[in-house]
Amino acid sequence: MKVKVNDNDYEVVITKKIGNRNTYIRVKEDLKIYVTTNTFVSNKEIENILVKNQQSVINMINKMTKKCENKEGFSYLGKKYEVVYTTSPGVILGSEKVFINRETDLDKWYKKEATKLFKEHLDLCYNNFSRKIPYPTLTIRKMTTRWGVCNTKDKRVTLNLELMKKPIYCLDYVIMHELSHLIHPDHSKDFWSLVEENCKDYKKIKKILKE
Numbered sequence: 001m002k003v004k005v006n007d008n009d010y011e012v013v014i015t016k017k018i019g020n021r022n023t024y025i026r027v028k029e030d031l032k033i034y035v036t037t038n039t040f041v042s043n044k045e046i047e048n049i050l051v052k053n054q055q056s057v058i059n060m061i062n063k064m065t066k067k068c069e070n071k072e073g074f075s076y077l078g079k080k081y082e083v084v085y086t087t088s089p090g091v092i093l094g095s096e097k098v099f100i101n102r103e104t105d106l107d108k109w110y111k112k113e114a115t116k117l118f119k120e121h122l123d124l125c126y127n128n129f130s131r132k133i134p135y136p137t138l139t140i141r142k143m144t145t146r147w148g149v150c151n152t153k154d155k156r157v158t159l160n161l162e163l164m165k166k167p168i169y170c171l172d173y174v175i176m177h178e179l180s181h182l183i184h185p186d187h188s189k190d191f192w193s194l195v196e197e198n199c200k201d202y203k204k205i206k207k208i209l210k211e
C-alpha cells in the first residue's frame, strides 16, 4: 500500500497481529510508514486512519528526513562531529560528538554563532588589511553558489553561512577576498595580487573551498 503525503508517495508497511489492541503509526529511517494494528482492521480502515492523522504523519516524515540529513554529519569550523540527539536544549559541542536537541533549527543556531564569529573575523581582517578601505557592512546569509559577495557601491560584504562548516582560515580568506574587491571590483591580476598580499595561502584555500 502507498499513500501520498505532500505530493510524495510513501510506502506503508502493515503488520497485523491478533494481540494488538491499538493501531500505531511510525515512520522509520527508510522513510516508510509502519502501521501495526489488529487483524480485524481492514486496509481501507488503515487508509482512513492515515488520512485522519495526516498532519502527524507529515510531522513524523519531516522529523525523520531531518534526522537522516543530519546523519551525513555535523560540521563546525572544519571538524566533523557525530550527532547525538538529546532532550536537553540547544546544541552542545563535545570533543567528538555534538548533542543536539531534536527541535533545534540548526541553521538558526549556525546563524547565531556566525553573527559573532564573522564579525570578529571581519574586524581582524579589516585591521590587518594592507590598504586603507572603508569599513563594510556585514550581511550573513545561506548561499548555494558563492562563498561571499562584495557590493562595492553599498560597501557591503555578504558572507555565506555555510562557512561555519569550513576551517576558520577559509572564512578569513573569503573576507580578505571580499575586502580586496573594495579596491578592485573585478578579478584582475591586480586584484589577485592584493588578495595574496593579505592571504598568502589563498590558492590552497581556494582549492579547499572548491571541494
Ligand SMILES: [Zn+2]
Pocket: 177, 181, 187
Ligand atoms: Zn571575487
